[in-house]
Amino acid sequence: MTIEAVLTRWPATMAVFNGxxxxxxxxxxARFYTVADAVAIYGLSLPAFVVELRAAIGDQDTSPS
Structure with a gap:
């Protein structure tokens, strides 16, 4: 999923990226890079980052649109 798609669908995730x-x-x-691309560029752990994104999303619908 692209970063733009994530940020558009779940605006609360902006805090994770900014953090x-x-x-x-x-x-x-952002419209071309995936979350995995960005995490690799910044040298972060993808599994840990996904946990943070999911926490920011909370109870919102996470099924693909």
Whole structure:
């Protein structure tokens, strides 16, 4: 899933990206890069990042649209 898609569907996830000082929010490449791409670029753990994203999403619908 692209970063843009995640941020559009679950705006609360912006805090996760910003909390890691990632420049993804507002980046023109967010429509092309996946979350996995960004996490690799920033040298973060994908499983840990996904846990943070899910916590930010909370009870919101996480099924693909």
């Amino acid at each position: 890691h000082k990632m420049a993804c929010v507002g980046c023109i490449l």
